[in-house]
Amino acid sequence: MTSNAAKWFPPAPTTPKPTLKVYNSLTRQKEEFIPAAGNLVKWYNCGPTVYDASHMGHARNYVTQDILRRIMEDYFGYDVHLVMNITDIDDKIILRARHQYLIDDLKKRNPLLNQELIDMTQDSWEKYLKGKVLKSIPSAELEAQSSHLAAQWQYVQARVLDPSWLQEALQRDEKFSMHITTLETSFSALEVARMQMNAGSSSETAAATLIDKSKDTLALVLDEELKHTVSDPAIFRSTAAFWEDSFMADMARLRVKPPTTLTRVTEYVPEIVTFIEKIIANGFAYSGEDGNVWFDKAAFDGAPTQEWKHEYAKLAPWSRGNKALLAEGEGALTSYSSKRSPEDFALWKASKAGEPAWPSPWGQGRPGWHIECSVMATDILGESMDIHSGGIDLLFPHHDNELAQSEAYHNNVQWVNYFLHTGHLHIAGLKMSKSLKNFITIEEMLETWTPRQVRLSFLLQLWNSRLDWNESLQTEVKARETALDNFFVQTKALVSEWDAAPTPQNGTWKYGKDEKDLAAELYRAQHTFRTALCDSFNTPQAVQALNDLVSYTNVYLKRGRSATNISSIRQVAGWITKMLRMFGLGEGSPQEIGWGASTSASGGEDVSADKETVLMPYLRALSTFRDEVRKKAMAKDPHSEFLELTDRLRDEDLVPLGVALDDQEDGKALVKLMPPSVLIKARDDKKALLAAKAAQKAAQKAAAAQQQLAKLEKGKLSPEEMFKPPNVPEGTYSEWDAKGIPVLDGKGEELSKGQSKKLAKAWEEQAKRHDAWLAHLSQREGQSKE
Structure with a gap:
């Protein structure tokens, strides 16, 4: 060191770097690795x-x-x-190989259904019943039935339907239900085989079916009698090699x-x-x-x-x-x-x-x-x-x-x-x-699951905890995957467009407060991600950090393309891509955003980088032409047939080809390559939603018209007739004025001022309703003449 070197102060970290700890089964706690x-x-x-x-x-x-x-x-x-x-x-391999060899040999020796094979299967069925099922039932319980196996089997089948009885049996032998299923399958196969024999049928298929459906019972008997004949080491090795x-x-x-x-x-x-x-x-x-x-x-x-x-x-x-x-x-x-x-x-x-x-x-x-x-x-x-x-x-x-x-x-x-x-x-x-x-x-x-969804489901659970495999888990996995799919499609399209032609319309170079906030959110996510993985590989927390960053970035993207800093987006999407691929959720070039060239988790077709490189220049040229036509059409007539043509290109012609034109706030569509199946579903769902809304609006309009008609029909009655029979009971009034308003009651006595005032008010209201009704009739008549 030279004497004139400046004094240097080692930096003191404000945020300590997390240390990897793993849950160690030896100590039953997390230990530094x-x-x-x-x-x-x-x-x-x-x-x-x-x-x-x-x-x-x-x-x-x-x-x-x-x-x-x-x-x-x-x-x-x-x-x-x-x-x-x-x-x-291993014992399991030996038994499986030996049983399979003996079953295959039995098929060779019995190419056609015969009585000897049926008898042998019946014998194996009875031995299995005695050795696997009846031994798990208290003898006193069976003795109360019958000494005949058929009667005892019927008793067991009936008792299995009682949950409490079955639970007791399972406590004695956890494989009890499996044994019952094995016996029922073989029993049914035996009944069919006997009917076929009685009908004179002895096909090769019939014999093979009986053996296959009874192989679990037959294998035990065959193994007991013939296991000494299975000596070729290749039999055991071939079974292991096949399953390996x-x-x-x-x-x-x-x-x-x-x-x-x-x-x-x-x-x-x-x-x-x-x-x-x-x-x-x-x-x-x-x-x-x-x-x-x-x-x-x-x-x-x-x-x-x-x-x-x-x-x-x-x-x-x-x-x-x-x-x-x-x-x-x-x-x-x-x-x-x-x-x-x-x-x-x-x-x-x-x-x-x-x-x-x-x-x-x-x-x-x-x-x-x-x-x-x-x-x-x-x-x-x-x-x-x-x-x-x-x-x-x-x-x-x-x-x-x-x-x-x-x-x-x-x-x-x-x-x-x-x-x-x-x-x-x-x-x-x-x-x-x-x-x-x-x-x-x-x-x-x-x-029903893609490899990516399987891996993602495991990432959403702690690696050393119990995992429940059910429909709700699949629903959550698909929701997470869809959110990432949508994020990658959007960011990849923006970055690709910018790389093709970096213009102000395609984004901004400005690095302002929003970009600084986005960068800060990225750094927080990276720290949370590392902290989670250092905490004994807490992948659920790590994945959540990625999801939170995606949600924050989506809010930033809603500002519109022209206000989006592509460099910031590239940085965020690139890091998320890198972490997901680190988990084994995608593959491709390090520079590529998204899952890469692997099959889409949504079941759609591959969207490869080569396809994008070849097609995008042509698609952008087509999209630019459409943008101009759409812009001119909207300026002249929002309902122009040319505007309808641009919508048809977007919604009908390009969708089956896997091309999405996402119209932006600046009038210039963002071009995206997506699996056609995904686009078709999104388009059809949108159509269905619009149709449902239109149907709801039409129903509401019809209901309103019906209510209006009901209101108008109240004016059918002329006000001059409303207080006269048959519109009021006979004898209610005895004298009316020129308008038809009562002046004397049924006994010939003059009505009080209050009654007269009330009747006059009702007459005026009916007069208005009647005028509205007459106007409605006139309008309807005019429309019918047209």
Whole structure:
């Protein structure tokens, strides 16, 4: 530093920069996020078990995790290495592959409907009824009916209609309703098959239909009898590969970025064996005579390390000993004969007949569910990681078991620094469950929602809170999306027009108070946005900041095009575009305003930048010509046929082409490119509204005319006759004057002055009404002659 350098005072921030904090399931509170390796974030995300179609629960988890990843990478600027696994060895995959293989084989062996197939289906139906339904009903309740299955089935069907009875059954077995549906479907199929057999029908379609509708009952019987015949490893791998491809396709449709590294369990079996051997050597696992290897929870929990003590079930200590969760974590095919404690879990499972197998020191077997993640994450990310994520349903036992076995292997006490668990997804108030068949596949969902709307719906909810999927959510999402659509169409058209010809008519260079206020609003929104994301990725608050800025800017735009500073608009719309794309809600060039070239969320056609570049010069020339014709027509005659032609060009000719001419206050239309379907709907809605208003006006006019006519008709009666019979009762009056006003009552007595005055006043009023009636008749007669 030179001696003559000016003294410099470090600036003191008036508004501190927010610090990123995330909700950590390990501590159950928000913690400051501190990556262990500088700017590198090592992240492991539990992938899917691929045995069926991807559903809304998958969308909730993986789209949400994708949003968090994009925020970390594209907003906070971290270098993220995201590892995700594919579970392609699992009890569910084995059962699904085996069942499907046996069902397909049954179809091949029974190309035509036959009595043996019907008998077999009936037998499987009865076994399913006994094993899945009747066991959940108190025996005394059934004994009061009959020993015959048919009678007991009829009793169950009748009782299911009683909500309180059904609720009790569901408490005993949450899958009770699913079992009833399975039996009813198969029962109906059996009745149809018997009628077809009696009618002599034995088509290939009939046999396949019976098998398909009864596959859930048939598969259990077939598996029990024939599972030992399913030995080809390709059967299990092909099932997993098929559903993996399906999952990846669904994720691509939802615009979920691929992981940095993708791993599969089948590619890591040797490493898993080595990993288990070290856990055994460290004293935290044991092998049984049956070939299973178990994690020794008792040996691990409380065991000292160099830093601290090992602790089991850090994430969900309240779930320790939960038999249902522990059993679900082990899988339906696990053998427990060599297990020492209920809380011990399988690291390696001895393979039985009908299961894939790999060599190991403990015999032919396959990995347990939990061990795969520990091995693959360790291989890619090392002995610790910054983030581990997954659905909240994996909290216990999966993630707690992962932690235990990994810390047993590495002999450390914090294998993961931050656990991020996405919240449950509920449909119509009920937790979605594939096992209960209460789920919507991603393919089904995308029939009524666009990928953008799905992502936006998740952004409107906290990532770790419960999400209720219902119609009101879709209504809110569409309203938010429409507001952004309209904003982008308007601002994009203004910016595009200015770039084509920056003239005072297209905007102003002036940067006055309104522009300063708009800039201040932008800076407030940017600070609110950052504060929200730093608060454990509070995307609902961040999206609201964008919506508030859009609303404020729309008010500014109402001043009119000639009073709009395009540079200010470009800055606001550009930042909103950038943030939405950061969330994964659009794509395109960084300079382009709006969603980009992706499909419109409103279901309309793509409006690409290339299309705009090619068409806009021609459309502006056409619009300018129309502006001049319209201006001259309005000056001469507001109802000119030329003016009608300019309106027809705007409302009829250009709308189906996706071109909107938005007439402005300066007489020059703003040209916009929009999906034709959106424009057509807006035009038709406007027509319908105008027609409704016209009909209402006509109805009001008709009602007023009817009221006027009713009022005029009161004057039909001549005032000279109004006090004489039959217009008054006979004998009311006995003498009248020349005008017909009574002077004597019915008894011949003179009327009082008050009565006479009152009658005279009534006569004068009727005379006026009668004159009006005569005038009305005269006018109507004149109109009829014309």
